[in-house]
Amino acid sequence: MSFNLETVAGLVGGTVVEVSVVALPEDPNLHALSLPKKVEYTVPFPRLETPVLQIDGSMIYWDEVPDATGYAIHIWNIICSTKNTFFDLLTHEDLEPGTYDVFIYAIADSSKNSNSLNSNIEKYTKEPIE
Known part of the structure; x- marks a missing residue:
């Protein structure tokens, strides 16, 4: 039970x-x-709203989550962070050509909230440079 x-x-x-x-x-x-x-x-703090991730080429973006202090971006096994509501995946130089799952979550002030759940997953393909 x-x-x-x-x-x-x-x-x-x-x-x-x-x-x-x-x-x-x-x-x-x-x-x-x-x-x-x-x-x-x-008792856990209230969870932040879950962001909805969108992708356009190499740019990912999402709406601002109230009370978020930043956002964690997961690209395969790489984690980046930003305070913005957008990120250009091409700026990550360690990313080899290939197709990757990308998701984010909103980071909370741990004295007031809990981090959001993970966003939806989007696919990103980094093309080889010729």
């Missing part, structure tokens, strides 16, 4: 709460079947 603590109303991001779990019998007249297990849980 599972329970998503993020669905509990009134919990404030960054707060540490103690959660106790105990197995109960189906018959309410019987005693608990186990000793309580206590764990500490840090």
